[in-house]
Amino acid sequence: MEIKKVAVIGGGTMGNGIxxxxxxxxxxxxxxxxxxxxxxxxxxxxEKNLDRMVAKEKIVxxxxxxxxxxxxxxxxxxxxxxxxxxxxxxxxxxxxxxTSVWKAVDEAAADHTIFASNTSSISITKLAGLTxxxxxxxxxxxxxxxxxxxxVEIVKGLDTSEETYQVVEETSKLLAKVPxxxxxxxxxxxxxxxxxxxxxAVFAVYEGVATPEHVDDVMKLGMAHPMxxxxxxxxxxxxxxxxxxxxxxxxxxxxxxxxxxxxVKMVDAGKLGNKTGEGFFSYH
Numbered sequence: 001m002e003i004k005k006v007a008v009i010g011g012g013t014m015g016n017g018i019x020x021x022x023x024x025x026x027x028x029x030x031x032x033x034x035x036x037x038x039x040x041x042x043x044x045x046x047e048k049n050l051d052r053m054v055a056k057e058k059i060v061x062x063x064x065x066x067x068x069x070x071x072x073x074x075x076x077x078x079x080x081x082x083x084x085x086x087x088x089x090x091x092x093x094x095x096x097x098x099t100s101v102w103k104a105v106d107e108a109a110a111d112h113t114i115f116a117s118n119t120s121s122i123s124i125t126k127l128a129g130l131t132x133x134x135x136x137x138x139x140x141x142x143x144x145x146x147x148x149x150x151x152v153e154i155v156k157g158l159d160t161s162e163e164t165y166q167v168v169e170e171t172s173k174l175l176a177k178v179p180x181x182x183x184x185x186x187x188x189x190x191x192x193x194x195x196x197x198x199x200x201a202v203f204a205v206y207e208g209v210a211t212p213e214h215v216d217d218v219m220k221l222g223m224a225h226p227m228x229x230x231x232x233x234x235x236x237x238x239x240x241x242x243x244x245x246x247x248x249x250x251x252x253x254x255x256x257x258x259x260x261x262x263x264v265k266m267v268d269a270g271k272l273g274n275k276t277g278e279g280f281f282s283y284h
Contacts (some may be wrong), residue, residue, distance in 0.1 A: 024063065
């Protein structure tokens, strides 16, 4: 099976990046949002990122125009998923929202359509159970910024067929990505390893071991990390980090995944990192 057209549900940071890379690689995209203003914001972000690529001479201006022309905006899931071969869900990491999305998609999509979630921690098997095609359900976990990062963590649910996996693996390669297969466990590989490190860095600040700047300096200068864990947490979004840690904590029932109280307090205060202008560091 060849993926000739894709629907991406959600035009936020991950969704607009996913739409960008598919369209830039010649695969038409239906970008589905809930409001026109959100869709306009997503398209403006894609155009800005394409302009940056043109300025850096990574693509020519004609490629920018072709990419934008390959993206169609929809404000209705049922209309947006008609006639596509792959649906990628990139809505917030909230099971209630994802449940509503997948039930609507399952009713409207063609029988052959593959379903993929960009979830960073929620069980693919659980999401697949919301539909009538668990064999065609898979995880495609892209990384931010999507046009730059090479990895796609491909998550196989309990009933994901080998055919579905092969199609998604080959499609990822067409996007110039590196697909890495993992099985369905809380946090998969990426966040099962990353989030406890971030959480421990938050504990180091909470317990007065070091300041955020000094925690990050140790990891950058001593462990050759290009970005410190607390700067990375701000970049990801502290609310997203907390959501993922809660999924790990509930999924494994292991206290080592317990979110640091400081992280919980910062999220409650609305200090979420880059997107709010303040987290462990200030971005005003």
